[in-house]
Amino acid sequence: MPYPARLQAVIDMFAMFDTADRTNMLLGYADQFREVPPDVATRPFARSHQIPQCESDAYAWALRQPDGTLKLWFAVENPSGVSAKALAAILDKTLSGLTPAEIAQVDSSIVEKLFRQNISMGKGMGLMSMVEAVRALARAAEKPPAG
Amino acid sequence: MTDIADRGYAHPEVLVSTAWVEQHLNDPGIRLIESNEDTLLYASGHIPGAVHVDWTSDLNDQIRRDYITRAGFEALMSRIGATKDTTVVFYGDKNNWWACYAFWVFQLFGHANAKVMDGGRVKWQKENRPLTREVPHYEPTQYVAAERNDATHRAFRDEVMAHVERKGQLVDVRSPEEYAGTRMHMPDYPNEGALRGGHIPGAKSIPWAKAIDPEDGTFKPADELRRLYCDENALSPAEPTIAYCRIGERSSHTWFALKYLLGFDNVRNYDGSWTEWGNMVNVPIER
Secondary structure, three states, X not given: OOOOHHHHHHHHHHHOOOHHHHHHHHHHXXXXXXXXXXXXXXXXXXXXXXXXXXXXXXXXXXXXXXXXXXXXXXXXXXXXXXXXXXXXXXHHHHHOOOOHHHHHOOOOOHHHHHHHHHOOHHHHHHHHHHHHHHHHHHHHHHOOOOO | OOOHHHOOOOOHHHEEOHHHHHHOOOOOOEEEEEOOOOOOHHXXXXXXXXXXXXXXXXXXXXXXXXXXXXXXXXXXXXXXXXXXXXXXXXXXXXXXXXXXHHHHHHHHOOOOOEEEEOOHHHHHHHOOOOOEOOOOOOOOOOOOOOOOOOXXXXXXXXXXXXXXXXXXXXXXXXXXXXXXXXXXXXXXXXXOOOOOOOEOOOOEEOXXXXXXXXXXXXXXXXXXXXXXXXXXXXXXXXXXEEEEOOOOOHHHHHHHHHHHHOOOOOEEEEXXXXXXXXXXXXXXXXX
Protein backbone atom coordinates (compact mmCIF):
# COMPACT_ATOMS: atom_id res chain seq x y z
CA MET A 1 0.00 0.00 0.00
CA PRO A 2 1.47 3.41 -0.91
CA TYR A 3 2.28 5.85 1.81
CA PRO A 4 0.42 9.15 2.12
CA ALA A 5 1.66 11.55 -0.54
CA ARG A 6 3.72 13.86 1.65
CA LEU A 7 5.41 10.95 3.41
CA GLN A 8 6.10 9.19 0.12
CA ALA A 9 7.69 12.37 -1.21
CA VAL A 10 10.06 12.51 1.76
CA ILE A 11 10.93 8.83 1.37
CA ASP A 12 11.59 9.33 -2.35
CA MET A 13 13.79 12.30 -1.57
CA PHE A 14 15.83 10.34 0.98
CA ALA A 15 16.28 7.54 -1.56
CA MET A 16 18.02 9.94 -3.94
CA PHE A 17 20.86 10.80 -1.59
CA ASP A 18 23.90 9.13 -0.10
CA THR A 19 24.55 8.54 3.59
CA ALA A 20 26.17 11.91 4.24
CA ASP A 21 23.33 13.83 2.63
CA ARG A 22 20.73 11.72 4.40
CA THR A 23 22.48 12.51 7.66
CA ASN A 24 22.22 16.21 6.94
CA MET A 25 18.56 15.90 5.97
CA LEU A 26 17.78 14.02 9.16
CA LEU A 27 19.57 16.66 11.19
CA GLY A 28 17.59 19.31 9.30
CA TYR A 29 14.38 17.64 10.39
CA ALA A 30 15.65 17.30 13.95
CA ASP A 31 16.31 21.03 13.97
CA GLN A 32 12.72 21.65 12.90
CA PHE A 33 11.34 19.58 15.79
CA ARG A 34 8.90 21.53 17.91
CA GLU A 35 7.90 20.16 21.30
CA VAL A 36 4.30 19.65 22.33
CA PRO A 37 2.92 23.04 23.50
CA PRO A 38 1.75 23.55 27.08
CA ASP A 39 -1.89 23.84 26.04
CA VAL A 40 -1.69 20.23 24.86
CA ALA A 41 0.47 18.67 27.57
CA THR A 42 2.79 19.70 30.39
CA ARG A 43 5.42 17.92 32.43
CA PRO A 44 5.30 15.43 33.92
CA PHE A 45 3.84 13.93 30.78
CA ALA A 46 1.28 11.19 31.22
CA ARG A 47 2.77 7.72 31.04
CA SER A 48 -0.08 6.76 28.74
CA HIS A 49 1.54 8.95 26.07
CA GLN A 50 5.05 7.57 26.53
CA ILE A 51 6.41 5.68 23.55
CA PRO A 52 7.47 2.22 24.68
CA GLN A 53 11.01 1.00 23.93
CA CYS A 54 12.16 4.50 22.98
CA GLU A 55 15.38 5.18 24.85
CA SER A 56 15.03 8.89 24.07
CA ASP A 57 12.09 9.03 26.48
CA ALA A 58 9.66 10.26 23.85
CA TYR A 59 5.93 10.98 24.07
CA ALA A 60 3.24 11.33 21.39
CA TRP A 61 -0.19 12.94 21.15
CA ALA A 62 -2.76 13.04 18.36
CA LEU A 63 -5.33 15.82 18.59
CA ARG A 64 -8.49 15.69 16.55
CA GLN A 65 -9.01 18.87 14.54
CA PRO A 66 -12.41 20.41 13.68
CA ASP A 67 -12.18 19.00 10.14
CA GLY A 68 -11.76 15.47 11.49
CA THR A 69 -8.05 15.20 10.77
CA LEU A 70 -5.34 14.72 13.39
CA LYS A 71 -2.51 16.98 14.52
CA LEU A 72 0.48 15.09 15.90
CA TRP A 73 2.64 16.38 18.74
CA PHE A 74 5.72 14.90 20.33
CA ALA A 75 8.10 15.43 23.21
CA VAL A 76 11.64 14.02 23.35
CA GLU A 77 13.15 14.28 26.80
CA ASN A 78 16.64 12.96 26.02
CA PRO A 79 18.75 15.89 24.80
CA SER A 80 20.72 13.42 22.69
CA GLY A 81 17.57 12.07 21.07
CA VAL A 82 18.43 13.44 17.65
CA SER A 83 17.01 10.48 15.74
CA ALA A 84 13.77 10.60 17.70
CA LYS A 85 13.42 14.33 17.05
CA ALA A 86 14.08 13.83 13.34
CA LEU A 87 11.45 11.13 13.00
CA ALA A 88 8.96 13.07 15.10
CA ALA A 89 9.37 16.10 12.85
CA ILE A 90 8.94 13.97 9.72
CA LEU A 91 5.81 12.30 11.10
CA ASP A 92 4.33 15.66 12.06
CA LYS A 93 5.09 17.29 8.72
CA THR A 94 3.84 14.39 6.63
CA LEU A 95 0.96 12.95 8.64
CA SER A 96 -0.60 15.86 10.54
CA GLY A 97 -3.68 16.95 8.64
CA LEU A 98 -4.58 13.43 7.55
CA THR A 99 -7.54 11.45 8.81
CA PRO A 100 -7.07 8.85 11.53
CA ALA A 101 -7.71 6.10 8.97
CA GLU A 102 -4.98 7.42 6.70
CA ILE A 103 -2.47 7.67 9.53
CA ALA A 104 -3.35 4.23 10.88
CA GLN A 105 -2.24 2.66 7.60
CA VAL A 106 1.36 3.86 7.87
CA ASP A 107 3.64 1.07 9.04
CA SER A 108 6.99 1.08 10.77
CA SER A 109 8.89 0.05 7.63
CA ILE A 110 9.34 3.76 6.96
CA VAL A 111 12.04 3.82 9.63
CA GLU A 112 14.43 1.74 7.55
CA LYS A 113 13.57 3.72 4.43
CA LEU A 114 14.41 7.00 6.13
CA PHE A 115 17.34 6.08 8.35
CA ARG A 116 19.11 3.22 6.56
CA GLN A 117 22.73 3.20 7.79
CA ASN A 118 21.90 5.97 10.21
CA ILE A 119 19.88 3.58 12.30
CA SER A 120 21.59 2.16 15.34
CA MET A 121 20.71 -1.03 17.15
CA GLY A 122 18.78 0.46 19.99
CA LYS A 123 17.41 3.34 18.03
CA GLY A 124 15.76 1.12 15.44
CA MET A 125 13.40 -0.46 17.92
CA GLY A 126 12.56 2.85 19.52
CA LEU A 127 11.89 4.60 16.24
CA MET A 128 9.66 1.83 14.96
CA SER A 129 7.88 1.99 18.27
CA MET A 130 7.27 5.70 17.67
CA VAL A 131 5.51 4.92 14.40
CA GLU A 132 3.46 2.21 16.09
CA ALA A 133 2.51 4.62 18.86
CA VAL A 134 1.23 7.09 16.29
CA ARG A 135 -0.75 4.34 14.58
CA ALA A 136 -2.25 3.34 17.90
CA LEU A 137 -3.28 6.93 18.58
CA ALA A 138 -4.83 7.11 15.11
CA ARG A 139 -6.70 3.86 15.58
CA ALA A 140 -8.02 5.10 18.90
CA ALA A 141 -9.15 8.31 17.23
CA GLU A 142 -11.07 6.29 14.64
CA LYS A 143 -13.34 4.86 17.29
CA PRO A 144 -16.50 6.82 18.04
CA PRO A 145 -16.50 8.61 21.41
CA ALA A 146 -17.79 6.43 24.23
CA GLY A 147 -21.33 7.05 25.45
CA MET B 1 32.44 13.51 41.92
CA THR B 2 35.97 13.89 43.21
CA ASP B 3 38.95 14.71 41.02
CA ILE B 4 40.20 11.79 38.98
CA ALA B 5 43.58 11.91 40.73
CA ASP B 6 41.88 11.48 44.11
CA ARG B 7 39.80 8.42 43.26
CA GLY B 8 42.52 5.88 43.91
CA TYR B 9 42.73 4.41 40.43
CA ALA B 10 45.62 2.17 39.46
CA HIS B 11 46.19 4.15 36.26
CA PRO B 12 44.49 7.53 36.64
CA GLU B 13 46.37 8.83 33.62
CA VAL B 14 43.95 7.07 31.25
CA LEU B 15 41.03 9.23 32.35
CA VAL B 16 40.70 12.95 31.73
CA SER B 17 37.97 15.28 32.86
CA THR B 18 35.71 17.37 30.67
CA ALA B 19 37.47 20.47 32.04
CA TRP B 20 40.85 19.06 31.01
CA VAL B 21 39.54 18.44 27.51
CA GLU B 22 38.19 21.96 27.21
CA GLN B 23 41.58 23.30 28.30
CA HIS B 24 43.27 21.25 25.56
CA LEU B 25 40.93 21.98 22.66
CA ASN B 26 43.70 23.69 20.72
CA ASP B 27 46.49 21.34 21.71
CA PRO B 28 47.93 19.92 18.46
CA GLY B 29 49.23 16.88 20.30
CA ILE B 30 45.70 15.86 21.29
CA ARG B 31 43.16 14.26 18.96
CA LEU B 32 39.63 14.04 20.30
CA ILE B 33 37.70 11.06 18.97
CA GLU B 34 33.93 10.72 19.32
CA SER B 35 32.53 7.19 19.07
CA ASN B 36 28.82 6.62 19.47
CA GLU B 37 26.13 4.09 18.98
CA ASP B 38 23.85 6.72 17.46
CA THR B 39 25.44 7.57 14.15
CA LEU B 40 23.61 10.90 13.93
CA LEU B 41 25.02 12.28 17.16
CA TYR B 42 28.45 13.39 15.93
CA ALA B 43 26.92 15.24 13.00
CA SER B 44 24.38 16.88 15.28
CA GLY B 45 27.17 18.53 17.26
CA HIS B 46 30.52 17.45 18.69
CA ILE B 47 33.38 18.85 20.71
CA PRO B 48 35.28 21.36 18.56
CA GLY B 49 38.13 19.62 16.77
CA ALA B 50 36.85 16.12 17.46
CA VAL B 51 36.87 13.53 14.69
CA HIS B 52 34.30 10.78 14.29
CA VAL B 53 35.30 7.13 14.48
CA ASP B 54 32.40 4.82 13.82
CA TRP B 55 32.56 1.41 15.43
CA THR B 56 31.07 -0.40 12.46
CA SER B 57 32.57 1.32 9.44
CA ASP B 58 35.93 2.37 10.91
CA LEU B 59 36.84 -0.34 13.40
CA ASN B 60 35.22 -3.51 12.06
CA ASP B 61 36.30 -5.49 9.04
CA GLN B 62 33.54 -5.04 6.49
CA ILE B 63 33.43 -8.72 5.46
CA ARG B 64 34.60 -10.95 8.29
CA ARG B 65 33.48 -10.66 11.88
CA ASP B 66 36.79 -9.20 12.96
CA TYR B 67 38.54 -5.90 13.41
CA ILE B 68 40.44 -3.84 10.91
CA THR B 69 43.86 -4.98 9.83
CA ARG B 70 47.13 -3.16 10.35
CA ALA B 71 46.63 -1.43 6.97
CA GLY B 72 43.13 -0.40 7.99
CA PHE B 73 44.37 1.04 11.24
CA GLU B 74 47.13 2.92 9.49
CA ALA B 75 44.58 4.38 7.07
CA LEU B 76 42.32 5.36 9.97
CA MET B 77 45.12 7.08 11.85
CA SER B 78 46.20 8.84 8.69
CA ARG B 79 42.64 10.06 8.10
CA ILE B 80 42.35 11.55 11.56
CA GLY B 81 45.81 13.10 11.33
CA ALA B 82 47.32 11.14 14.20
CA THR B 83 50.93 10.13 14.67
CA LYS B 84 52.50 7.76 17.16
CA ASP B 85 52.97 10.73 19.45
CA THR B 86 49.36 11.90 19.29
CA THR B 87 47.37 11.49 22.46
CA VAL B 88 43.96 10.21 21.44
CA VAL B 89 41.10 11.05 23.79
CA PHE B 90 37.90 9.07 23.32
CA TYR B 91 34.41 10.09 24.34
CA GLY B 92 30.90 9.23 23.26
CA ASP B 93 27.31 8.37 24.10
CA LYS B 94 26.01 5.60 26.33
CA ASN B 95 28.37 6.45 29.17
CA ASN B 96 31.36 5.87 26.91
CA TRP B 97 30.48 2.34 25.81
CA TRP B 98 31.70 2.94 22.33
CA ALA B 99 34.52 5.19 23.45
CA CYS B 100 35.87 2.32 25.54
CA TYR B 101 35.28 -0.08 22.66
CA ALA B 102 37.31 2.17 20.33
CA PHE B 103 39.98 2.58 23.02
CA TRP B 104 40.17 -1.21 23.26
CA VAL B 105 40.57 -1.65 19.50
CA PHE B 106 43.31 0.95 19.50
CA GLN B 107 45.13 -1.11 22.13
CA LEU B 108 45.14 -4.11 19.78
CA PHE B 109 47.46 -1.99 17.65
CA GLY B 110 49.50 -0.78 20.59
CA HIS B 111 48.51 2.89 20.52
CA ALA B 112 48.90 3.21 24.28
CA ASN B 113 48.91 6.98 24.18
CA ALA B 114 45.17 6.98 24.72
CA LYS B 115 42.67 8.33 27.24
CA VAL B 116 38.93 8.42 27.86
CA MET B 117 37.02 11.57 28.77
CA ASP B 118 35.25 10.75 32.04
CA GLY B 119 31.48 11.16 31.81
CA GLY B 120 31.48 11.19 28.03
CA ARG B 121 29.23 13.19 25.81
CA VAL B 122 26.37 13.54 28.28
CA LYS B 123 28.52 15.17 30.95
CA TRP B 124 30.01 17.56 28.39
CA GLN B 125 26.51 18.57 27.30
CA LYS B 126 25.16 18.87 30.82
CA GLU B 127 27.98 21.27 31.61
CA ASN B 128 27.03 23.37 28.59
CA ARG B 129 30.47 23.10 27.10
CA PRO B 130 30.87 24.03 23.43
CA LEU B 131 29.65 21.85 20.58
CA THR B 132 29.99 22.45 16.88
CA ARG B 133 28.83 20.93 13.62
CA GLU B 134 32.02 21.98 11.87
CA VAL B 135 33.91 18.89 10.79
CA PRO B 136 37.66 19.39 11.23
CA HIS B 137 40.14 18.43 8.55
CA TYR B 138 43.62 17.35 9.52
CA GLU B 139 46.61 16.86 7.33
CA PRO B 140 46.91 13.11 6.66
CA THR B 141 49.81 11.46 8.43
CA GLN B 142 52.05 8.52 7.61
CA TYR B 143 51.25 6.26 10.53
CA VAL B 144 53.14 2.98 10.68
CA ALA B 145 51.29 0.58 12.96
CA ALA B 146 52.39 -2.65 14.51
CA GLU B 147 50.59 -5.81 13.44
CA ARG B 148 47.43 -6.24 15.42
CA ASN B 149 48.19 -8.18 18.58
CA ASP B 150 45.09 -9.89 19.94
CA ALA B 151 46.88 -11.93 22.56
CA THR B 152 46.99 -9.39 25.34
CA HIS B 153 43.57 -7.81 25.29
CA ARG B 154 41.30 -10.14 23.33
CA ALA B 155 39.95 -13.60 24.10
CA PHE B 156 38.70 -16.13 21.53
CA ARG B 157 36.19 -18.90 22.06
CA ASP B 158 38.71 -21.71 22.51
CA GLU B 159 40.58 -19.65 25.04
CA VAL B 160 37.32 -18.93 26.84
CA MET B 161 36.51 -22.64 26.86
CA ALA B 162 39.91 -23.46 28.37
CA HIS B 163 39.37 -20.64 30.85
CA VAL B 164 36.02 -22.15 31.85
CA GLU B 165 37.61 -25.56 32.35
CA ARG B 166 40.23 -23.98 34.60
CA LYS B 167 37.41 -22.25 36.47
CA GLY B 168 38.96 -18.91 35.61
CA GLN B 169 37.38 -15.55 36.40
CA LEU B 170 34.60 -14.59 34.00
CA VAL B 171 32.49 -11.45 34.14
CA ASP B 172 29.16 -11.31 32.35
CA VAL B 173 28.37 -7.60 32.07
CA ARG B 174 24.95 -7.95 30.43
CA SER B 175 21.67 -7.30 32.17
CA PRO B 176 20.59 -9.76 34.88
CA GLU B 177 17.80 -10.97 32.57
CA GLU B 178 20.25 -11.79 29.79
CA TYR B 179 22.51 -13.52 32.30
CA ALA B 180 19.61 -15.59 33.59
CA GLY B 181 18.54 -16.52 30.07
CA THR B 182 15.09 -15.03 30.45
CA ARG B 183 15.95 -12.43 27.84
CA MET B 184 18.05 -12.93 24.69
CA HIS B 185 18.98 -9.31 24.18
CA MET B 186 19.28 -5.98 25.95
CA PRO B 187 16.05 -4.34 27.06
CA ASP B 188 14.66 -2.36 24.09
CA TYR B 189 17.19 -3.86 21.69
CA PRO B 190 16.54 -6.36 18.92
CA ASN B 191 17.46 -9.99 19.28
CA GLU B 192 20.58 -10.31 17.19
CA GLY B 193 20.36 -13.98 16.80
CA ALA B 194 21.54 -15.97 19.82
CA LEU B 195 19.77 -19.34 19.77
CA ARG B 196 20.26 -20.08 23.45
CA GLY B 197 19.94 -17.93 26.55
CA GLY B 198 21.95 -18.06 29.74
CA HIS B 199 25.57 -17.42 30.60
CA ILE B 200 29.00 -19.00 30.33
CA PRO B 201 29.47 -21.39 33.27
CA GLY B 202 31.10 -19.79 36.25
CA ALA B 203 30.60 -16.21 35.06
CA LYS B 204 29.75 -13.59 37.64
CA SER B 205 26.90 -11.26 36.76
CA ILE B 206 28.16 -7.69 37.12
CA PRO B 207 26.26 -5.38 34.75
CA TRP B 208 28.63 -2.87 33.19
CA ALA B 209 26.68 0.19 34.33
CA LYS B 210 27.41 -0.57 37.97
CA ALA B 211 30.84 0.96 37.38
CA ILE B 212 29.23 4.29 36.56
CA ASP B 213 27.88 7.06 38.73
CA PRO B 214 24.37 7.46 37.27
CA GLU B 215 24.33 11.13 38.20
CA ASP B 216 26.97 12.26 35.76
CA GLY B 217 28.17 9.18 33.91
CA THR B 218 31.64 9.25 35.46
CA PHE B 219 33.44 6.18 36.72
CA LYS B 220 32.96 5.42 40.39
CA PRO B 221 36.00 5.79 42.69
CA ALA B 222 38.35 2.83 43.05
CA ASP B 223 37.12 1.88 46.50
CA GLU B 224 33.55 1.53 45.23
CA LEU B 225 34.71 -0.41 42.18
CA ARG B 226 36.84 -2.65 44.40
CA ARG B 227 33.84 -3.30 46.62
CA LEU B 228 31.76 -4.22 43.57
CA TYR B 229 34.20 -6.44 41.73
CA CYS B 230 36.51 -7.77 44.42
CA ASP B 231 34.47 -7.83 47.63
CA GLU B 232 30.93 -8.57 46.46
CA ASN B 233 31.94 -10.80 43.55
CA ALA B 234 35.25 -12.20 44.80
CA LEU B 235 37.30 -11.29 41.74
CA SER B 236 41.04 -11.19 42.29
CA PRO B 237 43.09 -8.55 40.42
CA ALA B 238 45.95 -11.03 40.21
CA GLU B 239 43.94 -13.72 38.41
CA PRO B 240 43.37 -13.84 34.63
CA THR B 241 39.93 -12.42 33.89
CA ILE B 242 37.71 -12.43 30.82
CA ALA B 243 34.76 -10.08 30.36
CA TYR B 244 31.98 -10.58 27.83
CA CYS B 245 28.58 -9.24 26.86
CA ARG B 246 26.72 -9.60 23.57
CA ILE B 247 29.23 -8.44 20.96
CA GLY B 248 32.01 -7.08 23.16
CA GLU B 249 31.03 -3.44 23.41
CA ARG B 250 29.65 -3.29 26.95
CA SER B 251 32.42 -5.61 28.12
CA SER B 252 35.10 -3.31 26.72
CA HIS B 253 33.77 -0.76 29.22
CA THR B 254 34.24 -3.26 32.05
CA TRP B 255 37.62 -4.31 30.60
CA PHE B 256 38.67 -0.67 30.85
CA ALA B 257 37.49 -0.38 34.46
CA LEU B 258 39.17 -3.59 35.58
CA LYS B 259 42.45 -3.06 33.76
CA TYR B 260 43.09 0.62 34.22
CA LEU B 261 41.02 1.71 37.18
CA LEU B 262 41.50 -1.34 39.40
CA GLY B 263 44.80 -2.53 37.93
CA PHE B 264 43.84 -6.12 37.08
CA ASP B 265 47.01 -7.67 35.68
CA ASN B 266 45.48 -9.85 32.99
CA VAL B 267 42.03 -8.99 31.71
CA ARG B 268 40.75 -9.67 28.22
CA ASN B 269 37.60 -8.88 26.33
CA TYR B 270 35.75 -11.78 24.66
CA ASP B 271 34.24 -9.89 21.74
CA GLY B 272 32.61 -13.02 20.31
CA SER B 273 30.55 -12.81 23.49
CA TRP B 274 27.03 -14.14 23.70
CA THR B 275 26.26 -13.83 20.00
CA GLU B 276 28.97 -16.45 19.49
CA TRP B 277 28.67 -18.54 22.66
CA GLY B 278 24.88 -18.65 22.54
CA ASN B 279 25.00 -20.05 19.01
CA MET B 280 27.78 -22.61 19.28
CA VAL B 281 26.93 -26.28 19.23
CA ASN B 282 27.57 -28.34 22.33
CA VAL B 283 29.14 -25.73 24.56
CA PRO B 284 28.20 -25.58 28.23
CA ILE B 285 25.64 -22.98 29.29
CA GLU B 286 24.38 -22.17 32.72
CA ARG B 287 21.08 -20.58 33.65
